[in-house]
Amino acid sequence: MSRVAIVGVGHSRFGRRTDVNLGELAFESIKGAIDDAGVDKKDIGNVVVGSAGGWYEESLPAVVVDEYAGLSGVGTMRVEAACASGSAAVKAAYNSIVSGETDVAMAVGVEKMTEVDTPTSVELIGRAGSYTWEFENYGMTFPAYYALYAVAHMNRFGTTEEDLSRVSVKAHHYGAMNPLAQFQKEITLEKALGSPVVSWPLKLYDACPLSDGSAAVVLASEELAKKLTDTPIWIRGVGYSSDTANLSRRDDYVGLRAAVRAATNAYSMAKVSPGDIDVATAHDCFTIAELMAYEDLGFCKKGEAAKMIRDGETEIGGRIPVNLDGGLKAKGHPIGATGVSMAVEITKQLRGEAGRHQAPIKSGVGLVHNIGGTGHYAYVTILGRD
């Protein structure tokens, strides 16, 4: 199979962006990615826009975003895989190059979640599962979904509320080093533990914020990538999977089966193992989600994620640094943008351009773990210098 590389990355500031509309917000990362790649926008054969939508006024985000950036006429679509829409967009763009359709494609992730009031956003995310059976009568919320997993993990493995808070403290520590992050402030364990409960045992500081933001990557075929840049970052493996809409149909609540399957497939395609990963992003929409990711990705054995965070193994200097951009918790989680933002972060890490939060790069391999809903969708993407 022909190889595909990331040759350009762009990223907007994440946060409550009342200063820009959808097209303007997407433009910030699109321009960044096209400039970074050094391609002519006329050469882009496919633009895939990842966006969950519903909380902003436009129904056709792809054409709105394309028009604003002067890309109308290009082959385009919007893809949805909930909070993994960004990785789905990267995969769709990747496919269009592997298939030989085009030599250059762009994946754009964009979300504007703060144009509606907070309870309405909570409602829209709470419906991300089975509306009839789990929302209509029972009012599921996004924190509630993950809290069901947190209680099971705590009960089975002795993971504590303090362990969850440690993930948040780490996220804010690195978020403070990321000028594009929504929250650029360190927090203490006491502050995280003392924050108000949103869905017990999850507290405000266990939860990612509602965010506006965009991220974009330009992908190119092998031949073109080598002409465009000295530092192409190759897409070595893509694994993806899914799980039931109804949480009641899951076997267990201590890990995400879809993530395990996606990771297995991505490792196999990339011919690497967890021990080869220099740096990773893990989908920490809630602190429990990052801990489950350590286990689902094989970074540690089942039930040992709490030990990993306690021992600092996922910090810079630890075995596998995770979420050095602040993660969803501190960087922000504009749903459709997140997967693309993760690809931007790992690309910068592998290029050695991550600045203050640069991880040591040894084998030259990084991993993106991006989950949609509550393990409803899972995408694992492995990137490499070679």
Added chain:
Amino acid sequence: MDESPQLHSRRTLSLRFDIPISKTREFWDALREGKLITTRCTKCGNVSFPPQADCPKCMGAEFEWIDLGTEASLVTFTHVRMAPASFAGNDDYTIAIAEVKDGLKVLAWLEGVEAESAKPGMKLRIEARASKEGNPYYVFVPA
């Protein structure tokens, strides 16, 4: 961050869905009579919850209804303190997943339990309820 000038849209959108239930009508009728039933495929024996007329295992379209009884065992739960917009008038509530007959699991509210006293493994009973609009639903209560 400062609030920037914004155009407050004049057009609002309110959505209410009419969800078809003809294929699982017996389920809703039984629930109105206080019973929780579900579908079992008569070809491969697969039991589904939520009920569905088409078997997701063998794709067969012939099924029978089985009674799930009233006993359940708590698997996991959460106490919701920040509710969605359409639940704004509600008191805080507890959402639980519990195992019922044949290893099947059901998600519903857990009522009548103090937040601190819920524990995985505790024995529960399923009870039918009706919303003020008359829509039937079910909850767990301590056994």
